[in-house]
Structures are given as C-alpha cells and as structure tokens.
C-alpha cells in the first residue's frame with residue numbers, strides 16, 4: 001500500500017511512536033517520524049534504569065533532554081514513560097530503608113516529573129503493576145515498603161505535586177488477552193479512584209499477537225472505557241510469532257490475522273467517545289526498530305510494526321488506516 005495517508009492525519013487522536021535518542025541521528029527515521037507522528041514516548045531513556053545508572057545522586061537526563069528538545073523542535077507532544085516500575089532500576093535503592101527510602105522515592109518522582117513539567121503532556125506514573133496471570137499485584141521493591149496499592153497511590157500523589165498539568169496514567173499490558181488480568185486491572189482502577197488517587201488515564205499497551213481471539217480487544221476497550229477516563233493505546237505492536245513452535249500457518253495467514261487484530265484495535269479506539277481518545281502510540285515505526293528485532297530475539301522475519309526497514313508502509317499501516 002504505497003499511497004497510504006500519513007497515520008497522524010487519519011488517526012482519531014494524536015498518533016505517536018516510541019523513540020530512542022540514537023534515532024535522532026538517523027535521517028531516515030527522522031523523516032518518517034516527521035511524516036507520520038505528532039507524539040513521542042521515550043522507549044528506554046526516561047526509565048529509572050537509565051536515569052539512575054550512575055546512582056541516586058547523579059541522575060542522567062542527557063538522553064531524555066535530547067528527546068524532549070527534538071519533540072519541541074518538531075512540534076510533537078511528549079508522553080513520559082515511566083516513573084515507577086517493578087522492573088529496571090530499583091537497584092539504585094539497594095540498602096535504603098525507612099525515611100531514607102521515602103526521601104529517595106519521593107525525590108525521584110519529584111526530580112523527573114519536575115524536570116519535564118511543561119514539556120510532557122502526560123506520564124505513565126506506574127507501569128505494569130499486575131501479575132502476568134492476573135491473580136493479583138506484583139511483589140516488588142516498592143510494594144515491599146508501601147504495600148501493593150500503597151506504592152501506586154504514593155507515586156501518583158508525588159507525580160501530581162511535581163507536575164499539576166500532566167495527565168497521569170496507569171499503564172499495563174495483556175488486559176485484552178488474559179481475561180483475569182483485565183479484570184484485575186479494572187478492579188485496581190476502581191480501588192485507586194475510590195481512594196482518591198489522581199489517576200487520570202488508562203494505558204493499554206497493546207503488545208498484541210496473532211492468536212488473540214477475535215472480539216477480546218474490542219471487549220476490553222469497552223470495559224476500560226466505562227470509567228470515563230482518557231485511554232492511551234500506548235505501545236502497540238503485533239508480533240507474527242506464536243508460542244507454538246510447530247505452528248504451520250504460512251506468512252500469508254499470519255499477516256491476515258495481524259491485520260484483523262490491529263484493525264479491530266483501531267476500530268475499537270475510534271469508537272470511543274472523542275474526549276476519551278487520548279493518543280494512539282506504536283512501539284516503534286519500522287520493523288527493524290522493534291524490541292522483537294533486537295539481539296537474540298531476532299529471527300529477521302518478524303514484522304511487528306507498520307513500516308518495513310526501508311520505511312515503506314506494510315500490512316499493519318494499512319490495517320491502522322482502515323480501522324481509524
């Protein structure tokens with residue numbers, strides 16, 4: 001489909017992509033991003049793992065500053081990702097306890113959210129708090145001190161204080177594909193709102209795969225929408241791989257399933273009330289930019305993103321354009 005319209009011009013909300021700072025040095029990526037998106041989410045370099053790699057006292061903001069400057073220069077919105085996550089970064093807190101832990105936790109959220117106040121449109125304040133099987137919330141470094149809901153509440157309150165204008169999101173994956181996880185997500189949102197949490201938006205990461213049953217994606221979108229909060233499809237990709245290594249379906253069948261699921265997602269998002277369509281973000285533009293195509297995960301054939309390695313629109317781009 002070489003004549004597809006720009007995705008940002010057909011999407012019913014700001015259309016975004018994940019960005020790594022090094023992509024700013026790739027003129028092909030920059031041209032594609034300028035043509036297709038109006039919003040950016042740092043893929044890694046705003047996470048604690050990067051920011052605190054040199055320790056709590058020496059936060060690294062060089063790369064996130066670069067991404068923020070690129071966004072501003074190009075008139076693109078910025079979505080912050082992510083302040084508090086069970087994974088990647090808690091190492092910097094090793095050995096802290098009591099009031100020192102509290103100071104470090106609050107101080108981290110204040111420093112990061114404060115630095116980008118006025119520069120970000122929104123934040124993933126807490127990322128992925130729910131267990132993969134949906135049986136409850138994850139134990140992590142943060143829940144060990146504040147409790148499972150407690151660390152989430154604390155993070156949102158700190159983020160609200162540091163940046164009163166950013167829209168604050170809870171971000172999670174597999175709500176559509178693991179029903180128990182979807183239910184757990186909705187229950188958590190309900191509890192947080194009841195507790196007065198300044199939670200203002202729901203992030204549906206949407207790391208899809210081709211075996212998700214038809215209807216699951218649109219059903220969960222409708223359930224999530226019942227809170228009336230803005231919804232961000234925050235990290236869309238759709239791998240062609242399956243768990244079943246003996247899967248004999250050919251490339252054509254896999255692509256057809258990918259098209260169906262991605263189109264279903266785009267249609268379900270478009271069907272939301274306008275005020276709830278916050279943004280729609282893909283987790284990379286070109287297949288070769290995908291985390292599925294890095295290192296030993298890469299079989300060289302997966303096509304999880306809208307554009308091929310040369311920046312030409314592929315089946316997923318067409319599915320999005322049709323679904324919006």
Ligand code: XIL
Nearest residue numbers: 043044127128171173205207235291
């Ligand atoms: C991934 C990035 O794509 C990788 O580059 C990084 O090394 C690890 O994290 N859910 C999330 C994202 O919220 O932050 C993850 O991104 C993908 C799953």
